[in-house]
Amino acid sequence: MSLIIAIKRKRSTITMSLITATFIALALCFAPAPGAAAIWARRPLRGNETLVSAQGRFELGLFSPAGSSDGRFYLGVWYKSIPGQTVVWVGNRASPLSGVASAELRVSADDGNLELIGPTAASASPVVVWSSNLSSSLPGSNNTAEIRDNGNLVLMDGSNSSNVLWQSFDHPTDTHMPGAWLGENKLTGEYQTLTSWRNAQDPAPGMFTDTLDPNGTSEFFSMWNQSRMYWRSGVWTGRFFARYPEGTRNLLLNQTYVDTPVYRGVTYVLYNNESIARMVLDLTGQAKRYVWVPARQTWQLFWVGPTMQCDVYALCGAFGVCNQRSQLPCRCPSGFTPASEAEWTLSNWSGGCRRSSPLTCSSSGLTTDGFLALHDVKLPGDSLVMGAAQSKAECESACQNNCSCQAYAFSVGGCTVWHGELKNLADSDISGSELYLRLSKRGLEDLQSVVRKKGGRKLWLVLGITLASVAALATSVILTWRIVSARMRRLVSIANVNGSSLAVYSYNDIRAATKNFSERLGGGGFASVYRGVLKQQMGENTAQVQVAVKKLESLCQGDKQFRTEVSTLGCIQHVNLVRLLGFCSSGNKRMLVYEYMARGSLDGYLFRVGACLSWRERYCIMVGVARGLTYLHDGCHECIIHCDIKPGNILLDDNMSPRIADFGMAKLVGRDFSCALTTMRGTVGYLAPEWISGHPVSSKTDVYSFGMVLFELISGQRNSEGYSEVEAAGSESSESWIFFPVWAAGKVLEGDVSALADPRLNGEVVLEELKRACTVACWCIQDQEGQRPTMAQVVQALEGTIHVQAPPVPRVLQQLVT
Ligand SMILES: *[C@@H]1O[C@H](CO)[C@@H](O)[C@H](O)[C@H]1NC(C)=O
Ligand SMILES: *[C@@H]1O[C@H](CO)[C@@H](O)[C@H](O)[C@H]1NC(C)=O
Ligand SMILES: *[C@@H]1O[C@H](CO)[C@@H](O)[C@H](O)[C@H]1NC(C)=O
Numbered sequence: 001m002s003l004i005i006a007i008k009r010k011r012s013t014i015t016m017s018l019i020t021a022t023f024i025a026l027a028l029c030f031a032p033a034p035g036a037a038a039i040w041a042r043r044p045l046r047g048n049e050t051l052v053s054a055q056g057r058f059e060l061g062l063f064s065p066a067g068s069s070d071g072r073f074y075l076g077v078w079y080k081s082i083p084g085q086t087v088v089w090v091g092n093r094a095s096p097l098s099g100v101a102s103a104e105l106r107v108s109a110d111d112g113n114l115e116l117i118g119p120t121a122a123s124a125s126p127v128v129v130w131s132s133n134l135s136s137s138l139p140g141s142n143n144t145a146e147i148r149d150n151g152n153l154v155l156m157d158g159s160n161s162s163n164v165l166w167q168s169f170d171h172p173t174d175t176h177m178p179g180a181w182l183g184e185n186k187l188t189g190e191y192q193t194l195t196s197w198r199n200a201q202d203p204a205p206g207m208f209t210d211t212l213d214p215n216g217t218s219e220f221f222s223m224w225n226q227s228r229m230y231w232r233s234g235v236w237t238g239r240f241f242a243r244y245p246e247g248t249r250n251l252l253l254n255q256t257y258v259d260t261p262v263y264r265g266v267t268y269v270l271y272n273n274e275s276i277a278r279m280v281l282d283l284t285g286q287a288k289r290y291v292w293v294p295a296r297q298t299w300q301l302f303w304v305g306p307t308m309q310c311d312v313y314a315l316c317g318a319f320g321v322c323n324q325r326s327q328l329p330c331r332c333p334s335g336f337t338p339a340s341e342a343e344w345t346l347s348n349w350s351g352g353c354r355r356s357s358p359l360t361c362s363s364s365g366l367t368t369d370g371f372l373a374l375h376d377v378k379l380p381g382d383s384l385v386m387g388a389a390q391s392k393a394e395c396e397s398a399c400q401n402n403c404s405c406q407a408y409a410f411s412v413g414g415c416t417v418w419h420g421e422l423k424n425l426a427d428s429d430i431s432g433s434e435l436y437l438r439l440s441k442r443g444l445e446d447l448q449s450v451v452r453k454k455g456g457r458k459l460w461l462v463l464g465i466t467l468a469s470v471a472a473l474a475t476s477v478i479l480t481w482r483i484v485s486a487r488m489r490r491l492v493s494i495a496n497v498n499g500s501s502l503a504v505y506s507y508n509d510i511r512a513a514t515k516n517f518s519e520r521l522g523g524g525g526f527a528s529v530y531r532g533v534l535k536q537q538m539g540e541n542t543a544q545v546q547v548a549v550k551k552l553e554s555l556c557q558g559d560k561q562f563r564t565e566v567s568t569l570g571c572i573q574h575v576n577l578v579r580l581l582g583f584c585s586s587g588n589k590r591m592l593v594y595e596y597m598a599r600g601s602l603d604g605y606l607f608r609v610g611a612c613l614s615w616r617e618r619y620c621i622m623v624g625v626a627r628g629l630t631y632l633h634d635g636c637h638e639c640i641i642h643c644d645i646k647p648g649n650i651l652l653d654d655n656m657s658p659r660i661a662d663f664g665m666a667k668l669v670g671r672d673f674s675c676a677l678t679t680m681r682g683t684v685g686y687l688a689p690e691w692i693s694g695h696p697v698s699s700k701t702d703v704y705s706f707g708m709v710l711f712e713l714i715s716g717q718r719n720s721e722g723y724s725e726v727e728a729a730g731s732e733s734s735e736s737w738i739f740f741p742v743w744a745a746g747k748v749l750e751g752d753v754s755a756l757a758d759p760r761l762n763g764e765v766v767l768e769e770l771k772r773a774c775t776v777a778c779w780c781i782q783d784q785e786g787q788r789p790t791m792a793q794v795v796q797a798l799e800g801t802i803h804v805q806a807p808p809v810p811r812v813l814q815q816l817v818t
């Protein structure tokens with residue numbers, strides 16, 4: 001009985017699946033759904049249909065750039081699995097379709113080319129706007145095209161699918177995908193280059209190009225308008241590009257360069273085939289490497305070149321002023337407006353700025369033009385020196401008397417003038433350099449009237465007050481009261497901001513203390529640090545206190561939130577942490593005032609030629625930093641993850657005792673923090689794998705970075721840059737590059753750590769301490785967070801109160817070995 005039932009059931013399943021199969025087949029024949037498998041002569045891709053790769057990673061179809069509404073359509077490839085449309089390849093970059101209704105991507109029945117036809121602005125009937133352009137000697141019209149799971153659009157010989165006739169990887173637009181090549185096909189002389197989009201909504205070729213050196217070296221250049229080089233990779237050394245080792249090889253990817261009789265160029269692979277990463281030459285002229293972070297659903301920037309936005313040649317066009325730290329890199333000086341407002345808002349600044357009212361200089365040299373001072377700018381390079389002019393007035397008239405002279409500057413160096421369009425103006429942190437820009441009389445008057453209007457309002461106010469004498473009396477009373485109460489409030493605020501003893505400074509206090517921000521000590525992507533001197537009341541006397549003022553940029557936090565965050569920072573006090581003394585929050589300006597550490601950061605002591613820390617000093621620094629971190633992780637009200645432990649953030653006090661700086665930044669700076677962090681040169685080397693792959697960070701992320709710093713303290717060289725020394729010291733094959741921590745982990749396993757110590761120490765180390773430090777460092781950099789010790793355990797291990805076993809070699813890092 002039961003047997004029969006079983007058979008019957010089986011039969012019905014078979015019938016069901018037959019029906020399903022037939023249905024699917026029918027559906028494919030009569031109602032082609034989006035997501036077709038391939039394109040061939042009788043099966044074109046029509047209108048809104050798309051083609052999806054086998055595992056669903058990429059999608060090919062027609063798209064309209066995000067935000068555009070003027071009905072332009074392009075053939076493109078984008079990630080299917082990522083929200084928002086990140087386009088990685090565009091076919092008809094410069095010849096958009098005007099509609100999709102009659103558009104078709106097809107294999108030409110005549111010559112087997114893949115071609116896109118459709119209506120354009122110029123022609124309502126379909127025309128060919130893009131073609132794979134292969135010569136007519138093609139196998140024929142039974143070619144097929146498909147989109148692959150690496151994002152490559154491929155046209156294959158229909159009778160032999162391993163014969164690839166054309167592929168999009170050979171014709172990149174602005175994106176270099178993993179597995180694709182950039183370089184030169186030596187047989188055809190064809191180059192694979194990246195070219196930026198023209199603006200945020202137009203994929204037509206823009207101003208910036210990344211290309212392999214046409215003169216035959218292995219170097220890559222970033223070029224402006226195909227003519228002016230503004231960034232170079234350095235030549236291939238056999239293992240990395242000389243000027244950016246950390247971009248060539250890091251925790252995520254490995255780049256290789258080949259030079260054969262057929263091809264020379266570069267490609268890269270990701271260590272983890274599950275990660276999604278790309279490199280794009282974007283509208284700012286910078287090449288940027290991104291990795292998709294599923295946990296945060298964002299693209300995380302992890303490398304950028306050139307690092308400085310304003311190093312991109314003519315980014316802001318003629319008369320445009322570049323600002324390194326602003327979200328919008330370009331602005332126009334007073335008296336100027338963007339040449340094209342529309343392009344400017346679409347992030348194409350190359351058109352630059354124009355005078356709001358034109359110059360009035362006639363060929364006879366008669367002019368009423370004047371000059372407007374532009375303060376604190378980096379002067380453009382292409383100037384002429386006017387030796388004859390000995391004073392500012394002479395310099396000005398020398399410029400004024402020549403109609404083509406656009407600007408002048410006068411300093412101790414003499415008089416310099418500029419003719420033609422001024423490119424590469426940039427805001428400068430170093431105050432003092434002034435540029436005088438030529439403006440017409442009318443232009444200057446317009447600017448003055450704006451100022452006068454503002455002044456006029458004040459005048460009326462004063463008049464009104466004078467007229468009402470009673471009101472004036474009242475006002476003065478109120479004013480006096482205000483000043484007194486403001487003083488009182490300030491006294492109170494020094495004593496107590498939410499329980500912490502932080503001083504509150506006004507912007508003017510800070511400006512005076514730093515002499516108008518004249519002495520810059522350093523800074524990164526989101527802040528600049530200046531030196532200053534503050535007067536402090538100490539009982540009867542005033543004392544002068546040296547401080548470091550950290551000016552936060554690009555902070556979107558409101559005043560109240562900022563005060564809350566800062567007051568929690570004020571409670572954090574430990575001998576191994578830099579002490580926060582006070583802050584300033586005025587308008588949109590946010591500043592933190594710290595005690596000043598005259599010796600500067602560990603960087604300077606560890607890597608500087610000539611300086612050498614003794615083993616004693618190094619070990620004290622190791623233990624001190626570990627204690628400071630333990631306090632941050634366990635000793636505070638809530639756990640504070642530093643996120644940016646590196647030698648540059650470890651300052652040294654007068655006793656050479658370490659003080660950790662910059663803690664609490666992740667919360668203060670918020671979202672921009674991770675961006676700013678990873679774009680800074682070299683920081684990548686200290687970031688734990690989970691940070692880069694987007695998993696939530698924990699205190700173990702700091703433990704990883706601390707391990708990296710330990711190795712640098714031991715070896716006296718940067719982990720990322722000390723390749724050659726490592727080779728010389730290593731007894732094994734000197735041909736292979738080994739990341740220092742990996743080599744060190746091997747040595748720890750072998751029980752031979754003496755080779756790891758900085759050669760400059762001449763063996764003057766405490767071997768027992770060296771062993772402990774090396775072992776602890778290896779445990780700290782384990783792939784799995786669970787395997788890394790806590791900072792409290794690190795302190796105990798370094799102090800020798802707990803014994804530590806030899807650790808395994810971390811797997812992720814091992815992949816960095818050639
Ligand atoms: C194909 O060739 C035509 C004519 O030589 C040219 O105008 C067009 O730009 C080429 N298209 C591509 C995609 O290279
Ligand atoms: C298919 O094409 C590949 C690459 O062009 C070639 O090496 C191979 O011999 C071809 N196979 C056949 C069966 O023609
Ligand atoms: C870019 O180069 C082309 C030709 O080399 C030139 O005609 C054009 O004016 C240049 N563009 C700018 C903005 O200088």
Ligand SMILES: *[C@@H]1O[C@H](CO)[C@@H](O)[C@H](O)[C@H]1NC(C)=O
Pocket residue numbers: 273274
């Ligand atoms: C990644 O690599 C593993 C092992 O090599 C393989 O089994 C897996 O299919 C790959 N995954 C993808 C998405 O390619």
